[in-house]
Amino acid sequence: MTASNSTTNHPFAFEVGKNALHKTRIVPLDIAQPLLENEVLLKVDKFALTANNISYGITGAALGYWQFFPCDLAADRALWGRLPVMGFADVIESNCCDIQVGERVWGFMPMASHVKIQAGKVSKTGFTDISPCRDGLAPLYSRFDRVTQNLSYSVKNEDYDILLRGLFTTSWLVDDFMFDHEYFGAQQYLITSASSKTSIALAFSIKQRGERPAIAITSEANLSFVSSLGCYDHVVSYADIHTLDSSVASILVDMAGGQSTLSAVHQHFADNLRYSCRIGVTQHTDVNLNNSFSIDNLPGAKPEFFFAPTQLQKRSAQWGAAVTMAQVSRSMLAYIDFCRASISIDLTTNLNDLNAVYQRILAGTADASVGHIICVTAN
Incomplete structure (x- = not known):
C-alpha cells in the first residue's frame, strides 16, 4: 500500500x-x-x-x-x-x-x-x-x-445492519424472484461460495419460505462452518460436485463466479440445470470478464446475471415501496438474530x-x- x-x-x-x-x-x-x-x-x-x-x-x-x-x-x-x-x-x-x-x-x-x-x-x-x-x-x-x-x-444492530442489510436485500430478492417464477420447474437450489454472507442470507431466506432445499457448495476449509449453520440441507465441497444427484432439476445461484466451478455444475447437471443465476465473484482468480469461456456452449440454462433493483422495482410497483421494504426489514431482523449465533x-x-x-x-x-x-x- x-x-x-x-x-x-x-x-x-x-x-x-x-x-x-x-x-x-x-x-x-x-x-x-x-x-x-x-x-x-x-x-x-x-x-x-x-x-x-x-x-x-x-x-x-x-x-x-x-x-x-x-x-x-x-x-x-x-x-x-x-x-x-x-x-x-x-x-x-x-x-x-x-x-x-x-x-x-x-x-x-x-x-x-x-x-x-x-x-x-x-x-x-x-x-x-x-x-x-x-x-x-x-x-x-x-x-x-x-x-x-x-x-x-436500533443502535445495538448497527454493525450487523451494515454488514448484512445490503447483501440480505439481494438474497431476499433472489428468493422472491425464484418463487415468482415458480422455481423454473426446479426442485432444489445449488449455492456456491456457501460460506459467504450473501449465500448464507439466501439459504436463510429459502429455509424461511420452506418450499425448496438448498445445497451448499463450498471450499474444503469451510465445510465444518457451513454445516454448522443449519440453513443448508446438504453440504459438499467443490471437489465433490460430481457426487450430487444430477437427475434432480436444479437452480444454480453462483456466488463464486469462478469459471471452473460454473463449468463443473453445468457439465454435471446438464439439462437438469433449469436456471443459472450469477451474482458474486468470490473466486476472482478464476475469472476473466473479457472472455465468456464458451459460456454459450455450457449445457443447461444459460447463465444470467441477477440484477436486484429490477426485482425490487417490480415488487415496489405491485405492493408499494413501503410495503416491500417493510417485508425485507422484518425478514432481515430475523436474519440478524440468526447471525448473532454464528x-x-x-x-x-x-x-x-x-x-x-x-x-x-x-x-x-x-x-x-x-x-x-x-x-x-x-x-
Whole structure:
C-alpha cells in the first residue's frame, strides 16, 4: 500500500487499483471548499467490508460500480477507484434546507472518511445523491436512509445492519424472484461460495419460505462452518460436485463466479440445470470478464446475471415501496438474530490496519464466521 497521507487523523480515501485490486493507496481529501446549492457533506462513521465489496471491484467496469465515487483527479480515474461499501454517516455540513446537520444516515459509502453528495428527491425517509456521476446507475444504490425514520433501526444492530442489510436485500430478492417464477420447474437450489454472507442470507431466506432445499457448495476449509449453520440441507465441497444427484432439476445461484466451478455444475447437471443465476465473484482468480469461456456452449440454462433493483422495482410497483421494504426489514431482523449465533463482529478501530483486513478478504483467507466493521471515527 502506498500512502499520500500516512496519518488517519485527516480526511482521506482508500483507493484500489482497478486492474490490480491488490494495489491500494490512501489519498487526502479536500473537504474545505464551500458547499454548492443542495450539497451535503457526510462524515463516514463506520462501514462493513466483505467479499461482496471485492465483487464490486471485479465487475466495476462492466456494472458501473466505479462510477459511484470517482477519484478526485480525472487523471487518476483510469487506474484507481473507490470501492462502494455499506455504512453509517453523519451530516456535518448541509446546503440543503431539508437536510439538517447532525442527521444520521445509512447507505452506499466510499471507503473514506467523508463523502460529498448532491441531495435530491428529499423525503421524510431519506434522500438521493443526484450527482452527475450517478447518471444511469440504479437509484437503489444512490439512496440514503434517515435512521430516525427507519422503524427497524436500533443502535445495538448497527454493525450487523451494515454488514448484512445490503447483501440480505439481494438474497431476499433472489428468493422472491425464484418463487415468482415458480422455481423454473426446479426442485432444489445449488449455492456456491456457501460460506459467504450473501449465500448464507439466501439459504436463510429459502429455509424461511420452506418450499425448496438448498445445497451448499463450498471450499474444503469451510465445510465444518457451513454445516454448522443449519440453513443448508446438504453440504459438499467443490471437489465433490460430481457426487450430487444430477437427475434432480436444479437452480444454480453462483456466488463464486469462478469459471471452473460454473463449468463443473453445468457439465454435471446438464439439462437438469433449469436456471443459472450469477451474482458474486468470490473466486476472482478464476475469472476473466473479457472472455465468456464458451459460456454459450455450457449445457443447461444459460447463465444470467441477477440484477436486484429490477426485482425490487417490480415488487415496489405491485405492493408499494413501503410495503416491500417493510417485508425485507422484518425478514432481515430475523436474519440478524440468526447471525448473532454464528457470525461474530470484528471491529477495526485503527485505520492503519484497514489494508491488512482488505487484503485478507481479497485473498479469500478471512474467517467466514467473522464480519469486519471498519470504524472511521474511532481515529
